[in-house]
Amino acid sequence: MSQESARDRLIVALDFETVADARALIATLGEAVSFYKIGMELAYGGGLALAHELKDAGKRVFIDLKLHDIGATVERATRQIARMGVDFLTIHAYPQTMAAARAGAGELKLLAVTALTSYDDADLEEAGYAYGVADLVARRAGQAKAAGIDGLILSPLELATIRPLVGPDMLLVTPGVRPAGADVGDQKRITTPAQAIAASANHLVVGRPIIRAADPRAAAQAIVAEIEGA
Numbered sequence: 001m002s003q004e005s006a007r008d009r010l011i012v013a014l015d016f017e018t019v020a021d022a023r024a025l026i027a028t029l030g031e032a033v034s035f036y037k038i039g040m041e042l043a044y045g046g047g048l049a050l051a052h053e054l055k056d057a058g059k060r061v062f063i064d065l066k067l068h069d070i071g072a073t074v075e076r077a078t079r080q081i082a083r084m085g086v087d088f089l090t091i092h093a094y095p096q097t098m099a100a101a102r103a104g105a106g107e108l109k110l111l112a113v114t115a116l117t118s119y120d121d122a123d124l125e126e127a128g129y130a131y132g133v134a135d136l137v138a139r140r141a142g143q144a145k146a147a148g149i150d151g152l153i154l155s156p157l158e159l160a161t162i163r164p165l166v167g168p169d170m171l172l173v174t175p176g177v178r179p180a181g182a183d184v185g186d187q188k189r190i191t192t193p194a195q196a197i198a199a200s201a202n203h204l205v206v207g208r209p210i211i212r213a214a215d216p217r218a219a220a221q222a223i224v225a226e227i228e229g230a
């Protein structure tokens with residue numbers, strides 16, 4: 001059971017083309033949101049600098065760059081990101097990548113991406129994997145724990161089987177979250193916020209259902225209320 005407040009368990013994905021668009025959303029959300037994710041789209045548009053602004057404003061920051069390269073490069077890139085003083089960084093859950101990131105991370109918390117939430121069994125087979133989603137996520141969860149990784153990115157559908165495997169201290173962070181009736185988009189493995197929290201997610205990552213909502217602040221507050229009531 002997470003000790004964090006419902007508000008602190010929601011991470012809003014700043015999936016915008018420009019820093020100006022991201023700043024406008026952050027201003028709209030105000031105190032309703034305390035934790036933000038900067039992913040590839042915004043990072044490649046100058047958004048990494050926003051991480052410092054967010055930290056200075058007392059927010060928590062998750063850098064979602066899903067590092068994966070030869071070990072030396074991953075270790076050095078992870079060390080650079082750790083110097084930014086952010087809270088979470090994603091890496092792909094390959095053993096070499098996880099070991100290298102661990103070596104560079106210091107106090108920065110690492111989250112290993114097990115199987116993207118836009119993938120189902122057929123997508124994994126097409127990509128050449130010998131495992132379906134359930135087996136691949138379980139295998140990578142075990143490897144991440146052995147590598148001393150702090151947490152996992154997985155879909156809420158895997159929480160019930162993975163939590164007992166990794167124990168209470170591993171951070172389980174789930175994209176693939178949709179309030180009832182929300183547009184699913186390209187996500188394939190989803191639940192509602194309440195279902196994800198009830199299944200032991202520490203944090204939920206939500207993008208479009210908030211950032212593309214007609215009233216993003218109300219959408220975020222509704223998800224925080226759903227987390228609280230779960």
Ligand SMILES: O=c1ccn([C@@H]2O[C@H](COP(=O)(O)O)[C@@H](O)[C@H]2O)c(=O)[nH]1
Pocket residue numbers: 013015039113115116117118153154175176177185187205206207208209
């Ligand atoms: O497996 C993964 C890993 C990362 N993501 C990221 O989370 C958000 C989800 O956005 P929505 O708009 O709520 O679908 C997005 O930034 C992804 O890059 C993921 O969805 N699945």
